[in-house]
Amino acid sequence: MAISRREVLALSGLAVATSAFAGNNDSLSTPKQDTDYKAPLPDTDKPRVVVVGGGWSGLSIAKNTKVFAPDAEVILVEQRHEFTSCPVSNLWLVDKVELEFLKHDYLQAARNYNYTYFQATAIGLDKEKQILQTSNGNIKYDYLVFAPGIDYDYSRWTEDIAFENRLRHEYPAGFIPGSEHITLKNKILNFKGGNFIMTVPSGNYRCLPAPYERACIVAEYFKQNKIKGKVILLDENNTITIKEKGFQSAFDELYADYLEYLPSSPINEIDLNNKIVYTEFDEFEFEDASFYPHVRGAKILERVGLAKDAKNMMEGNINPLTYEAVGAKNVFITGDARPMGFSKSGNTANSEGLIVAQNIAQRINKTAVLAWEPPTTTCFSAISTAPEKAIYIYTQYSYDKKTKAFDFAGTLSSEDWKKDGKTNGNSIYGWATALYYDMFGDKNS
Numbered sequence: 001m002a003i004s005r006r007e008v009l010a011l012s013g014l015a016v017a018t019s020a021f022a023g024n025n026d027s028l029s030t031p032k033q034d035t036d037y038k039a040p041l042p043d044t045d046k047p048r049v050v051v052v053g054g055g056w057s058g059l060s061i062a063k064n065t066k067v068f069a070p071d072a073e074v075i076l077v078e079q080r081h082e083f084t085s086c087p088v089s090n091l092w093l094v095d096k097v098e099l100e101f102l103k104h105d106y107l108q109a110a111r112n113y114n115y116t117y118f119q120a121t122a123i124g125l126d127k128e129k130q131i132l133q134t135s136n137g138n139i140k141y142d143y144l145v146f147a148p149g150i151d152y153d154y155s156r157w158t159e160d161i162a163f164e165n166r167l168r169h170e171y172p173a174g175f176i177p178g179s180e181h182i183t184l185k186n187k188i189l190n191f192k193g194g195n196f197i198m199t200v201p202s203g204n205y206r207c208l209p210a211p212y213e214r215a216c217i218v219a220e221y222f223k224q225n226k227i228k229g230k231v232i233l234l235d236e237n238n239t240i241t242i243k244e245k246g247f248q249s250a251f252d253e254l255y256a257d258y259l260e261y262l263p264s265s266p267i268n269e270i271d272l273n274n275k276i277v278y279t280e281f282d283e284f285e286f287e288d289a290s291f292y293p294h295v296r297g298a299k300i301l302e303r304v305g306l307a308k309d310a311k312n313m314m315e316g317n318i319n320p321l322t323y324e325a326v327g328a329k330n331v332f333i334t335g336d337a338r339p340m341g342f343s344k345s346g347n348t349a350n351s352e353g354l355i356v357a358q359n360i361a362q363r364i365n366k367t368a369v370l371a372w373e374p375p376t377t378t379c380f381s382a383i384s385t386a387p388e389k390a391i392y393i394y395t396q397y398s399y400d401k402k403t404k405a406f407d408f409a410g411t412l413s414s415e416d417w418k419k420d421g422k423t424n425g426n427s428i429y430g431w432a433t434a435l436y437y438d439m440f441g442d443k444n445s
């Protein structure tokens with residue numbers, strides 16, 4: 001049968017449409033990874049300092065670099081749209097403080113301190129050309145700071161990714177802000193009774209006192225609400241790692257029926273289906289749990305080639321006195337991602353940020369770079385909310401040139417919560433408000 005011209009056109013049209021569709025489909029299955037474009041930021045002749053990570057470290061560095069080198073252009077690259085504080089979050093878990101107190105505005109910080117907040121994720125680094133690749137384009141830098149915080153390391157418990165994902169989803173640690181904290185809060189507020197397991201990892205984990213503080217606050221919540229349950233705190237360490245006297249006396253005297261503290265109790269196995277945890281000598285059934293695994297320097301440091309093994313906290317990959325990454329010019333690594341044994345605390349990260357910013361500013365201003373200065377750790381931990389009572393520690397650090405090791409120096413503590421607990425309790429808010437002000441400026445500006 002002869003085919004008409006009209007039919008030929010119709011068929012060819014169909015063929016064109018089909019091939020266009022096939023082409024589309026093809027491009028869907030193999031999307032182009034074009035990261036080779038400039039970030040939408042104005043060009044500048046000024047020295048440019050790029051800071052990756054708007055946590056306690058990065059915010060302090062962004063602000064203080066502008067303070068000490070006002071002519072520098074500073075860009076804060078942060079993947080989140082808003083800041084949520086981990087410090088004081090244990091009180092939010094039991095509705096003692098409002099979320100509003102913990103949340104802060106990156107745009108406000110940038111306006112107040114005259115830098116640029118660039119919402120994007122850092123994904124790559126060209127060390128030679130001094131270009132940071134982000135999810136929203138490339139940024140050329142003169143100085144680059146990586147302050148990306150921590151990632152969890154579940155490998156002591158499991159190498160099975162599916163099992164690790166169950167732990168992350170069903171029993172999150174709540175030591176990186178965001179959804180983990182919301183899940184944990186709902187677990188606590190909806191707890192009906194039984195064992196609520198929490199854990200303390202070994203090593204230099206994020207915020208040494210926070211798991212003990214959290215155990216106290218949750219035990220108090222069970223006690224106040226007459227919930228027939230208790231916190232079982234399984235500690236990998238053989239003793240409470242910090243403020244031992246204060247926490248131990250709170251455990252014994254305030255929460256004896258609601259909190260069982262078990263040192264030297266690393267977990268050997270977690271049976272999620274039957275809800276049983278096995279340690280070397282014991283097994284514990286649980287109704288609910290929050291498993292805090294080991295921590296490591298954020299994985300992005302390995303991905304961009306700044307660390308060979310951020311899991312072992314990058315020993316040897318950074319100059320511990322200047323925070324410079326080895327083998328990458330003008331690149332610094334700070335905050336909880338650093339390998340030095342300083343306390344992984346917001347206060348430490350903030351005070352260290354001031355030192356690193358001064359160091360960068362001195363290079364920009366071509367003035368003499370000062371010798372190493374220690375960061376400081378000031379830390380209040382709540383042991384109860386009604387009445388509000390807290391314990392406290394302050395420490396500096398020393399450096400031994402011969403052994404190349406850091407140590408605690410000049411430690412002060414106030415752990416007698418019967419005597420000083422209320423004063424320390426009030427100071428939690430004063431401390432946090434001062435630090436938020438330091439990082440963001442006036443909340444109403």
Ligand SMILES: Cc1cc2nc3c(=O)[nH]c(=O)nc-3n(C[C@H](O)[C@H](O)[C@H](O)COP(=O)(O)OP(=O)(O)OC[C@H]3O[C@@H](n4cnc5c(N)ncnc54)[C@H](O)[C@@H]3O)c2cc1C
Pocket residue numbers: 052053054055056057058077078079080085086087088089090120121122123147148149150174175176206207210298300334335336337344345346347348349378379380381
């Ligand atoms: C429950 C709890 C209670 C605590 N209590 C206290 C306390 O009372 N006092 C105290 O001093 N400290 C406390 N801390 C510890 C404190 O929160 C941390 O030590 C502090 O957050 C470390 O600061 P950082 O800047 O190194 O990391 P973070 O604050 O984690 O900031 C890292 C930032 O980098 C961003 N980032 C990561 N990767 C990328 C990327 N590729 N691109 C762009 N952005 C990226 C992240 O989004 C994040 O905003 C507590 C922590 C917890 C969890």
